[in-house]
Amino acid sequence: MAVLNEEQEMLRDMAREWAVNESPVTEFRKVRASGAPEAFDRNAWSTMGQMGWTGVIIPEEHGGSDFGFMSAGLVIEELGKTLTASPLLMSTIAATAIVLGGSDEQKAKWLPKLASGEAIATLAVDEGASHDPAKIETSVSGGKISGTKAFVHEAHGADLFVVAAKDGLYLVEKGDGVSLTTRKLTDQRSHADVTFDGATADKLTGGGDSLLDDVLDRARILTAAEMLGMAQQVFDVTLDYLKQRVQFNQVLASFQALQHRMADLFADLAQMRSAVEAGLQAVDSGFGVARAATIAKAEANRVLHTMSNQGIQLHGGIGMTDEYDVGFYLKRARVLEASFGSTGWLKHRFAKLGGY
Numbered sequence: 587m588a589v590l591n592e593e594q595e596m597l598r599d600m601a602r603e604w605a606v607n608e609s610p611v612t613e614f615r616k617v618r619a620s621g622a623p624e625a626f627d628r629n630a631w632s633t634m635g636q637m638g639w640t641g642v643i644i645p646e647e648h649g650g651s652d653f654g655f656m657s658a659g660l661v662i663e664e665l666g667k668t669l670t671a672s673p674l675l676m677s678t679i680a681a682t683a684i685v686l687g688g689s690d691e692q693k694a695k696w697l698p699k700l701a702s703g704e705a706i707a708t709l710a711v712d713e714g715a716s717h718d719p720a721k722i723e724t725s726v727s728g729g730k731i732s733g734t735k736a737f738v739h740e741a742h743g744a745d746l747f748v749v750a751a752k753d754g755l756y757l758v759e760k761g762d763g764v765s766l767t768t769r770k771l772t773d774q775r776s777h778a779d780v781t782f783d784g785a786t787a788d789k790l791t792g793g794g795d796s797l798l799d800d801v802l803d804r805a806r807i808l809t810a811a812e813m814l815g816m817a818q819q820v821f822d823v824t825l826d827y828l829k830q831r832v833q834f835n836q837v838l839a840s841f842q843a844l845q846h847r848m849a850d851l852f853a854d855l856a857q858m859r860s861a862v863e864a865g866l867q868a869v870d871s872g873f874g875v876a877r878a879a880t881i882a883k884a885e886a887n888r889v890l891h892t893m894s895n896q897g898i899q900l901h902g903g904i905g906m907t908d909e910y911d912v913g914f915y916l917k918r919a920r921v922l923e924a925s926f927g928s929t930g931w932l933k934h935r936f937a938k939l940g941g942y
Contacts, residue, residue: 588863594657600637601664608633609670611911617671618774624743625776626671634674635703644681648697655804655869659811659862666815669914671775673706673740675812679805680707680748683755686800687793692757696746707746709805710735710780711798717927719798724751724782730763731756731787734779739925741766741778748790749782750798756787773918803879806926807865810886813922814862817890820897820915821855824848827901844900851896854889861885877939884932887923894919 590598609630617625634640642658644650651657662675681700684692684707699705711719713736724733731751738747747758758764763785766778793800825848828839838844865882868875894916898905905912927935 587859588656588867590656590660593653594660597642597653597657598660598664601639601661602667604633604637605664605668605670609665610668611914614669614671614914623768623776623778624740625774626673626740626743630670631672631674631703631706634672639674640677640703641681641701643678644685644697644701648693649701650697655807656863656866659808659866662808662811663815663818663862666812667819669816669911669918673708673743673776675808676708676740676744677706679709679801679808680746682804683709683748683790683797683801684757687755687790687797688757689791692788692790696757699745705745706740706743707748708738708740708744709750709801710738710741710747711750711802712736716924717931719750719802722750722752724749726751726753726756726787726789729787730784731758731782732784734781736779737769737771737777738780740776741780742768742776747780747782748801749787751787753789755790755797755801757790758782758785758787761785771921773914773921775918775921777921799876802926803875804869806879806883806932807862807869809922809925810862810865810882813886813890813919814858816915816919816922817855817858817886817893820890820893820912821848821851823912824851824897824900831902838900847896847900851893854892858885858889877936880927880932880936880939883927884929884936887929887932890919891923 617627638651639661641650642653642661643655645652658678677700681697684696700707713723713734714721724731731749735749745760749756749758763783765781769777769779771777790797828844829837831838861882865878868878897912898916901910901912904910
């Protein structure tokens with residue numbers, strides 16, 4: 587496990603306490619039952635802003651705390667444990683794009699609003715059914731952007747879109763020329779196809795030719811952090827269930843075969859944590875980010891897929907019911923596994939990074 591400083595430990599503990607007490611899975615159930623397209627609690631979002639979580643990676647001169655990606659990952663991991671529905675992950679990623687590539691004017695306009703939680707932003711890249719940033723047809727002419735982005739996370743609550751076009755990343759405000767088509771995915775969160783039809787676009791001119799890749803790498807790492815929290819929770823809940831469920835007059839945890847399965851999952855979880863924390867540390871150090879991000883997301887995909895499957899199976903028939911929370915983790919897992927790179931895509935990218 588990563589060695590945390592005192593501030594990071596305090597931030598993690600605060601996030602853990604808030605998530606357990608104020609945002610348990612029952613709160614996600616309420617959001618789901620409401621049917622609201624934006625699929626998150628505005629009051630909870632306001633609280634996150636007041637606690638400073640919305641500005642963790644934003645420089646102090648723009649209203650953030652500049653605590654770094656390890657700190658942001660710690661918060662997102664804790665929220666992942668309780669399936670907290672919020673745009674924090676996507677808004678943080680969008681803010682990263684502005685930090686890396688924005689002009690002084692763009693930073694001054696948007697970063698303070700994002701740091702306080704007054705504004706919400708998201709990233710719009712993919713145009714097909716699967717992640718492929720090499721296949722982008724969205725174009726800009728005369729400062730107007732046209733194209734359609736598929737499966738944009740947290741689109742309904744977003745005030746600002748960071749949009750990938752053929753020639754770079756652009757900032758596009760919600761409004762004229764921006765329309766949403768809701769997509770219902772299995773995790774019951776906010777997803778939409780977003781069509782830009784002559785909307786005003788403001789290009790991010792900094793960050794060089796690698797800006798999109800740099801932003802996506804950070805998206806992969808933070809997504810992996812949420813997945814780590816989910817995997818940890820599924821493991822803990824499943825272990826507790828095995829310790830109390832009686833079958834054939836014996837507690838399930840007493841069966842050696844199940845002990846071996848949980849031991850394998852424990853080892854997988856440790857490997858996943860190592861990969862995710864290495865990714866967060868790579869961003870903060872600025873060294874080896876692309877490889878670390880690819881490994882972190884690939885391991886997160888592998889382990890959470892296995893963990894969510896085993897969580898359902900080890901709960902038996904009850905695990906398939908809506909009464910138990912474990913099924914929600916599997917549904918969210920499948921969406922996140924496809925986000926910012928499937929396992930196959932990530933393996934191919936890792937080979938290319940190695941020169942193969």
